[in-house]
Amino acid sequence: MERKKSVYKSTPAVIGVLLALKLLLLRIFFFGEIYWSGLPGELLSVFGLLCLAELLTPVRAKVGVYWSLNALLSFLLFSSALYFAHFGTVPTYAVLSGLNQVPQVRASVSALLRPEQFLFFADFVLLGGLKIVQLLRRRSPRSLDSFPTEARQSRKWSTNTVAVVLLLVSAAASFFYVQQGKSIDNELVRAEKIGFLNYQAVAAILSREEDLVIAEGNIEETRARIAELQSSYPYLTASEGTGAGRDPHYFGVAEGMNLIVIQMESFQNFPIHLTLNNGAEVTPVLNELAGEGVYFPHVYQQIGQGNTSDAEFMFNTSIYPTAAVAMSTGYGNRELPSLPRMLQKRGYTAQTFHVNKVTFWDRNKLYPALNFNQYFDKPAFENDHFNDYGASDEEMYRVGVEQMKDLQARNKPFYAQFVTTSSHSPFVVPDKFKQIALPPELENTNLGNYINAIHYTDYAIGQLIDQLKEAGLWENTMLVLYGDHFGVQPSETSAEEIRSALGIPYDDTISRFNIPFIIHVPGKQLGIVAERTGGQVDLMPTVANMLGLSLKRENFTALGQDLLNIDRNVSGVRYYLPTGSFFNDEILFVPGQGFEDGEAVSIRTLEPVVDFARYRTDYEYVLSLMKLSDEYVKLLPKR
Structure with a gap:
């Protein structure tokens, strides 16, 4: 006892x-x-x-x-x-x-x-x-x-x-x-x-306080405050070609064309134009598309908890993720202003393709919220056992092309969104799908596996293009490609290993969050390398402009900017990096307890920037903009 x-x-x-x-x-x-x-x-x-x-x-x-x-x-x-x-x-x-x-x-x-x-x-x-x-x-x-x-x-x-x-x-x-x-x-x-x-108590209290404030809000007032805030930032300092009554640069260069958007899984920017020491080109297809179209080398991920699904959300809405919950889960019950809705007004059919189950990350809620006409998930594809998700990118594109051919036969313009999975971690490509010979030092390494997966993604895109040409779809289709988020984890592959193995500059934060963004318009040898810094909320406004969609005339509230028509930009980040972090045309800034004890790194040289006091206005601006973005999405009507 x-x-x-x-x-x-x-x-x-x-x-x-x-x-x-x-x-x-x-x-x-x-x-x-x-x-x-x-x-x-x-x-x-x-x-x-x-x-x-x-x-x-x-x-x-x-x-x-x-x-x-x-x-x-x-x-x-x-x-x-x-x-x-x-x-x-x-x-x-x-x-x-x-x-x-x-x-x-x-x-x-x-x-x-x-x-x-x-x-x-x-x-x-x-x-x-x-x-x-x-x-x-x-x-x-x-x-x-x-x-x-x-x-x-x-x-x-x-x-x-x-x-x-x-x-x-x-x-x-x-x-x-x-x-x-x-x-x-x-x-x-x-x-x-x-x-x-x-920390958990603070998260609950702040969420409750914000919800109480928003419950008494008015969406039109919030939209007006967003417009007022955005007009206070000097995005545009030059007036040439964009004055009153003039359309922006490249407006409507793809007007009336079909639209294919490929969101590439775990695709960072550093493989673009990368050649291995054995002479193998990692992304030959994307390199050619970038050379013919518009390539943005300084675009960065802005995803929240929903990762890939958040990237889909941002591309189609130009709204920041709240970072408190995956947007598909938290806001899949809303009527989201979106690219599909704008295109549908012009007679387009909007379809989206993903080889996993549609319930993964609540896409069965997200796609109706974005107003896609139809989605194609796991049952629509033959499982060629590429990875845990099932079918390969090639199989996804095969099904997609069949659908696009059907729409073409009915004289229906289309918007097709493809969400790739073949380059998902842990980047294991089955032998029968491997398309690149790696140098011996990269064999059986995480970096080598990643390059293998990225090269296969590039190869499959090439197969898609061949099918589009064979079906007579290529010449009337604008192709947009971008990465959803980083792939290489610092805990698995160090920056030093990447620098040494590939002979390129690489930073664990800046290079990791840097994703490619490429727009190809058939018949237009644009050949533009656009140096403007951007984030994922900027992708849709840029694409909409080239399609001839004026967000202003559509009365569309976008939290991002058209990267081809601004002279300065700042992109807020608050996941993977703390709230208040941002990329602008010169630095990545990460706050400490506040602005004064933060740190800045040059996005061009990857070297620390000691004197960053002049960027305080960018810090305050992105905090205000993301707060208004949260307010806006929470006030959107439920469907």
Whole structure:
């Protein structure tokens, strides 16, 4: 009996120590060190949870509740460490609710697993071992019912008193940390300063406060404020060719043409025009398209939690992701102003193709919200077993061309969106699909696998073009290609390895987030390399202009800009990088706790920029613009 009482009394302390150690371990995964200044907030939040468990749980269930709480938090901390390894962002409770998508990308997740991440469960392994030893010795613990009632009651009052006092102290301290955290935009700094659990409280409070403000908002007023804010930024300093009554440059060069948009999975910009040391050209098809059309070498990803689906959302809407939830999940119930809607007014049929199940990332909600006429998902394709998703890019294009031929036969112009998957991590290309010979030093490396996958994506696009020409579709079809997000993880392939193996400049942030954007218009030898910096919200306004769609005349609220008709640009980012980060024509800026303690790197030289004070207006502008973007999308009518 005395041994059992001792075990019970020690359980809260043991669990408290274990959870504290696990939160310290999480800080190492997040920040590379513990950062002792934020430790009190971390530990006090644990005390608060344990005190609640002590006060609300019946005596018989306490030991089980404590260990269950430990198990739940261990899983959440493990998931958060794994999430951070991929996204470089501290997850919120809303983000972790998307764990149901993990089985769909199990191969990608498996590639991120490291032995040290499983330390969150080390205590359970040890406990299991002790239980096995106990069973082997055939010792059965005695029941808690053997506690004398008076002893239990006396201990209960004294323990409850201590728990109440500690709970009040923890709550007061957490309130202080939460208030402090609300004023910090940088999510990583916020988590460091106030602790992981308090960080979740701040996320919930800020979301609630924003929802209350927006609930009283008016969408037309928000649109007017967006227009007013955008007019305050000097996007255009030259008036030649774009004055009153004049159409923008390249307006309508593809008017009336069909539109094919290819969103390329995990496709970074550095493979474009890259030749390996054995003379192999990595992207010969895209290189030719870039040379004939318009190539934008300084476009950067802006995706949020939804990754690929967020890129689809942005291309079709020119609205920033909120970063709190995948846009397909959070806003798939809205009537989204979109490119398909504008083209449908002109008689176009809008179709989208993706070889996975349409329920992946709730695309079954996103596509109706964007107003695509039809989508083609897994059942529409013959599975040639390319990767975990199933069919290859070639099979996707085969089905797509059949659909486009049918529309052509009925004299229907079309907008076809293709979302590729063959270059998805972990970049394993089956032997029968491999199209490039790698140098020996790249064989069986993550970088070599990536180049293999990228080259196959390029090859499949070439096959699509051949089919379009054979079907008589090529000469009347504008082709747009862009990357959805980065592919190479720094944890798997270092910047130094890329620089050494490929002989190119490479930065773990700037080069990683740099994606290609290419527009090809048949019969137009444009041959333009557009140096303007842009983001994914800028893609649709640029494409719309070339199609002869005036967003102004359409009364369309776009958060991005036409990259061919501005002299200056700034693109905000708040996922994979903290809120307040931005790319402009000169630098990447990443804030610290605020602007003053931030860091800047030149996007041209990849060298640090010490004097970045003149960019404060860009920082303040993107914060305001993204806030208004969130307000706008939340006010859109539900369908």
